Amino acid sequence: MSTAHWDLHTDQVSWQPGVYRLLGRDPGLGPLSLDQLLRADRPALRRVVAAALLRGQAESGLVPIERPGDEPRRVQVTGEPLLDQDGRVTALRMSLRQLG
Secondary structure (H helix, E strand, C coil): CEEEEEECCCCCEEECHHHHHHHCCCHHHCCCCHHHHHHCCCHHHHHHHHHHHHHCCCEEEEEEECCCCCCCEEEEEEEEEEECCCCCEEEEEEEEEEEC
């Protein structure tokens, strides 16, 4: 399992190396911002992220990942909002795990 973390206050993003591999992103490009992630052409991934950010609820889903020259992958993605004492989302932690 690999994790990614977005801090909404500082706009800092950190991805473990496995996130790049699972999402098919070149590590030299750096991690996606939340805006970029929400614009990505992956509706299931957008749904998980939006639920965590907008509703402040953990959400999971299967995200199909297709990369040229590679077998399609199914990735289990869980988005977990981190809340402050007033219940506002301050960060998002995402866990990704390839299935099968």
